[in-house]
Amino acid sequence: xxxVVVLVGAWFGYQRLAGxxxxxxxxxxxxxxxxxxxxxxxxxxxxxKDGGAVDGIxxxxxxxxxxxxxxxxxxxxxxxxxxxxxxxxxxxAVAPDVWVPDxxxxxxxxxxxxxxxxxxxxxxxxxxxxxxxxxxxxxATVGWPNKKMGWGDLLKQVTTGTKLRTGIVEPSRxxxxxxxxxxxxxxxxxxxxxxxxxxxxxxRALATGKSALRQDLLARFPxxxxxxxxxxxxxxxxxxxxxxIEYNKAKPPIALAALYLDPAPVSLDYPFAVMPGxxxxxxxxxxxxxxxxxxxxxxxxxGAQGLRSSDGTWGAGFSAPPGAPSPAGTSAxxxxxxxxxxxxxxxxxxxxxxxxxxxWTAVTLPGRLLAVLDVSGSMETPVPTAGxxxxxxxxxxxxQRGLALFDDSWAVGLWTFSTELVGxxxxxxxxxxxxxxxxxxxxxxxxxxxxxxxGGSTGLFDTTLEAYKTVQExxxxxxxxxxxxxxxxxxxxxxxxxxxxxHSELKRxxxxxxxxxxxxxxxxDKVNKAQMEAIVKITGGGAFVAEDxxxxxxxxxxxxxxxxxxxx
Numbered sequence: 315x316x317x318v319v320v321l322v323g324a325w326f327g328y329q330r331l332a333g334x335x336x337x338x339x340x341x342x343x344x345x346x347x348x349x350x351x352x353x354x355x356x357x358x359x360x361x362x363k364d365g366g367a368v369d370g371i372x373x374x375x376x377x378x379x380x381x382x383x384x385x386x387x388x389x390x391x392x393x394x395x396x397x398x399x400x401x402x403x404x405x406x407a408v409a410p411d412v413w414v415p416d417x418x419x420x421x422x423x424x425x426x427x428x429x430x431x432x433x434x435x436x437x438x439x440x441x442x443x444x445x446x447x448x449x450x451x452x453x454a455t456v457g458w459p460n461k462k463m464g465w466g467d468l469l470k471q472v473t474t475g476t477k478l479r480t481g482i483v484e485p486s487r488x489x490x491x492x493x494x495x496x497x498x499x500x501x502x503x504x505x506x507x508x509x510x511x512x513x514x515x516x517x518r519a520l521a522t523g524k525s526a527l528r529q530d531l532l533a534r535f536p537x538x539x540x541x542x543x544x545x546x547x548x549x550x551x552x553x554x555x556x557x558x559i560e561y562n563k564a565k566p567p568i569a570l571a572a573l574y575l576d577p578a579p580v581s582l583d584y585p586f587a588v589m590p591g592x593x594x595x596x597x598x599x600x601x602x603x604x605x606x607x608x609x610x611x612x613x614x615x616x617g618a619q620g621l622r623s624s625d626g627t628w629g630a631g632f633s634a635p636p637g638a639p640s641p642a643g644t645s646a647x648x649x650x651x652x653x654x655x656x657x658x659x660x661x662x663x664x665x666x667x668x669x670x671x672x673x674w675t676a677v678t679l680p681g682r683l684l685a686v687l688d689v690s691g692s693m694e695t696p697v698p699t700a701g702x703x704x705x706x707x708x709x710x711x712x713x714q715r716g717l718a719l720f721d722d723s724w725a726v727g728l729w730t731f732s733t734e735l736v737g738x739x740x741x742x743x744x745x746x747x748x749x750x751x752x753x754x755x756x757x758x759x760x761x762x763x764x765x766x767x768x769g770g771s772t773g774l775f776d777t778t779l780e781a782y783k784t785v786q787e788x789x790x791x792x793x794x795x796x797x798x799x800x801x802x803x804x805x806x807x808x809x810x811x812x813x814x815x816x817h818s819e820l821k822r823x824x825x826x827x828x829x830x831x832x833x834x835x836x837x838x839d840k841v842n843k844a845q846m847e848a849i850v851k852i853t854g855g856g857a858f859v860a861e862d863x864x865x866x867x868x869x870x871x872x873x874x875x876x877x878x879x880x881x882x
Contacts, residue, residue: 336367342599344377345410349556350440350584351379353615354414354607361606366599373599380407382415383487386424389413389589393428398671399486411596412603413589414439416554416582417489422664423671433587434597438624439607440584440616442554443643444493445572445635447561449536452478452549453571459637464576465501468550472498473515481523481551483531486671489582490528494552495520497579499670514719517677521721523548524678532561536568544568554582555642559620559633572635574642581643583624669868673719680723681794684747685713686781688774688801688837690732693766695802695838697863705802705837705863706766712866713800714761722751725790728760731777732770733807740773740807741780747788773807774799775816778849782823782830789828796831796855798870802863804842813845820852831855835870837863 346354358366358375366373383400384407390396391403413433415421424431446468448458455477456463471478483491498520502513525531536547558572586607588600606612613623617632626641628634693706700708720726727747735742744760745753781797789795805813834846836859846857858869 336365336370336372338371339374340368340371340595340599342373342375342412342596342603343408343410344375344412344414344603345380345385345407346377346414347382347416347584348379349416349442349560349619350414350616350621351377353440353612353619353621356615357606357609357612358603360611361603366602366606368595368598368602371595373602375599375603378410380410382417382420382489385410385413385415386420389424389431390427393424393431395424395427397423397427397486398675399484409589411589411592412600413587414584415489415587416442416584417493417580418583418585419489419492419580419667421585421587422667426664426668431590433589434592435600435604436585436587437604438583438645439586439604439612441622441624441626441643441645442556442582442584442620443574443622443626444490444497444552444579444581445555445558445574446494446550447535447553447558447570447572448550449544449547449568450571451539451544451568453573456573458571458573462576463573465497465579466504468575469498469501469505469512469516472519472550473512477549479523479547479549480519481525481531481534481548482520483528483551483553484524484526485674487526488528490552490554490557492667492671493580493582495674496666496670497552497575497577499673500577510715510718513673514677517674517719518721521674521678523551528553528557532557535561535566535570537566539567552579555622555635555638556582556620558635562635563633572638574637574639578642578644581626581645583645584621665868672868676716676719677721679794680792681720681796682725682747682785682788682790683795684727684729684781684785684797686729686731686741686777686797686799687713687764688732688772688799688803689730689735689764689766690770690772690801690803691766691768692772692802692838692840694768699862699864704766706764708863709800709837709866710761710764712870714758715867716870717750717754717757717761720750722749722754724750725793726750726753726757728757729777729781730764731773732767733773733810734770735767739776739780740810741777747785771806772801772803773810774801774803774805774845775811775813776807778832779811779816779819782820782832782853785830786823786825786828789830794831795829796833798833798835800835800837800866800870801841802837803840804845813848817848817852820849824853829854834858835860835866837866 355377387400387403485491485495498516503509505512534548536544558570562569613629617629622628626643694704696702728745731741832853832855834857850857860866860869
């Protein structure tokens with residue numbers, strides 16, 4: 315009997331040391347945002363120890379802490395698309411089986427750019443509200459912690475006051491920065507008649523204090539309690555609650571306050587996205603891991619990392635900032651099977667995200683642009699959705715609003731075209747390309763004086779080639795050199811360039827060391843999109859069609875946000 319007891323005890327001891335009774339190894343790769351990666355890794359390791367398996371095969375989970383922007387670049391590259399501000403993959407990140415970025419906005423942006431991108435699940439496993447971080451002495455001047463502040467209040471201080479030195483992490487590469495940008499943009503849009511001016515002022519104010527990296531922005535907060543140091547340092551920035559908690563852990567001379575503004579901006583929601591094409595057995599393993607990440611034990615692991623559970627409440631070990639509500643933040647809606655498992659980013663229309671980033675790009679990245687507007691007779695056609703206003707008026711309105719977005723670092727010129735505008739030439743140079751700092755009023759006056767040429771046709775090919783030559787002759791390094799052509803028809807210019815001749819000339823002129831973006835915007839339902847696409851295929855750029863001319867503004871923003879890499 316004694317021998318039997320010893321043998322049985324030894325067997326169970328062996329079983330405990332050797333782990334669960336599964337065979338082989340099924341690898342599952344997970345790329346997680348750095349702040350949540352330790353919690354996911356710990357939960358995955360415990361799951362493996364407890365017998366995590368699929369059909370008797372042991373699951374081996376490898377969790378890699380990876381910045382979401384790096385995985386987004388990889389995924390975009392796989393689908394042959396580019397995300398504004400993201401750039402190409404860095405060569406170190408790889409596509410995982412499961413991706414846990416910090417926000418569903420990454421999934422939404424990829425879905426807009428690549429319709430075939432349809433990850434499964436994508437449900438939230440954690441949350442970190444986006445707050446406005448302020449040094450505590452600065453926060454006290456705006457009523458913290460007793461007074462509740464709204465985004466409209468912040469907008470007023472940012473655009474009209476001089477006390478707040480605002481900053482933002484590049485929102486095209488940082489989800490918390492994007493959330494803050496969206497919240498401020500929404501406040502500007504709600505400001506009534508001055509919405510456009512308020513929006514532009516807010517974007518420019520943020521742009522002056524932008525940082526490419528989060529750590530660089532955090533380093534700009536005051537490092538001394540000296541009043542002069544506080545006054546000259548960064549005083550407000552949209553960050554995640556976790557950023558504030560982590561910053562204050564180091565016990566800096568001036569702690570950061572987390573202000574929870576109304577309405578709550580889109581939270582970081584950490585979606586669990588099983589990537590398209592994942593092997594079924596790995597997908598099953600991912601589901602097992604996902605279930606583990608919904609337990610109370612994982613909630614406490616999150617708390618230790620300064621993160622909340624997906625319902626906005628916190629677990630053990632969470633160091634709540636003073637005044638932190640519970641629950642807090644916005645919840646992600648359940649994933650939609652019809653959308654291929656893609657959850658809308660906090661209920662946001664992905665087009666809103668796209669529009670905000672396009673406006674940000676237009677404001678913050680200096681460019682050299684030649685705007686070329688069709689003034690053929692068909693531009694007199696009334697637009698029903700614009701109260702019967704002619705296409706020309708709607709187009710000029712969009713151009714004027716776009717001009718207001720550009721700061722004085724831009725160089726802009728204006729041409730119009732039809733047929734025989736100046737002798738036999740189809741085009742007219744209304745304003746030569748030059749710095750907005752010196753010719754903004756000249757451009758505004760030129761736009762307001764444009765009229766369609768009654769009976770005029772469309773000399774699209776001749777004008778495009780001449781515009782390309784002009785921009786190329788004055789090409790400037792360090793800027794995006796571009797042409798934006800707005801037209802409501804197709805090339806109709808007897809005796810002018812043929813399509814074949816235009817293409818051969820553009821191919822001859824194209825210089826990879828001096829890239830020029832050609833953006834073609836078609837207006838209405840009579841546009842020959844094939845002609846436009848054939849041009850931009852040679853030059854680079856994009857072809858867009860606004861069948862409803864009242865949508866030109868959004869398309870114009872998207873078009874000018876196309877940013878190729880410049881050389882020189």
